[in-house]
Amino acid sequence: MSTAIRKILIADDSATERVNLTRILETAGYQVVPTQSGNEAKSLAESQLPDLIMLDIIMxxxxxxxxxxxxxxxxxxxxxxxIMISSKSNPVDKQWAQKLGANAYIVKPYKDEDVLREIAAL
Known part of the structure; x- marks a missing residue:
């Protein structure tokens, strides 16, 4: 586990995805703050100041x-x-995410290792 990253905010409108990401992250020792929308993610990020934010695109x-x-x-x-996490695998989506300031992009479906590797690379 990266020493700098302890608390991770995840925003995904799919309850299944939130549960799955929470399982992956908590098993790896991270504290998870789940939410289901981009607007909630913005206000939670300000109040909780997580070490990392994972965002679905379509919410x-x-x-x-x-x-x-x-x-x-x-x-x-x-x-x-x-880190953006999305089923959108088009290179244009990845470029747009980077342009907006995203540090990484994970395409769904993903493996547990994919998620943990991207976090470790930050």
Whole structure:
């Protein structure tokens, strides 16, 4: 486990994905703050100040792109690394995520190791 990263905020509108990511991360020793929308992720990021934020792209109530842009523009949260997790595998989506400030991009479906490797690489 990376010493710098302890608390991870995950935003995904799929309860199944939230449960799966929580299982992967908690098993690896991370504390998880789950939420189901980009807008909730923005306010939780400010109040909880997680060490990492994982965002799905397609969500009701604020998509991951909007959330990433807002987090990177907010002085309180701009230094927090963001990993996008999405079923969108188009290179254009990855480029757009990078342009908005995302540090990494994981395509669903993923393996546990994929998630943990991206976190370790930050």
């Amino acid at each position: 009701e109530d604020g998509d991951g792109y909007q959330a990433c842009r807002a987090l990177k523009r907010n002085p309180a949260t701009q230094a927090i690394p963001v």
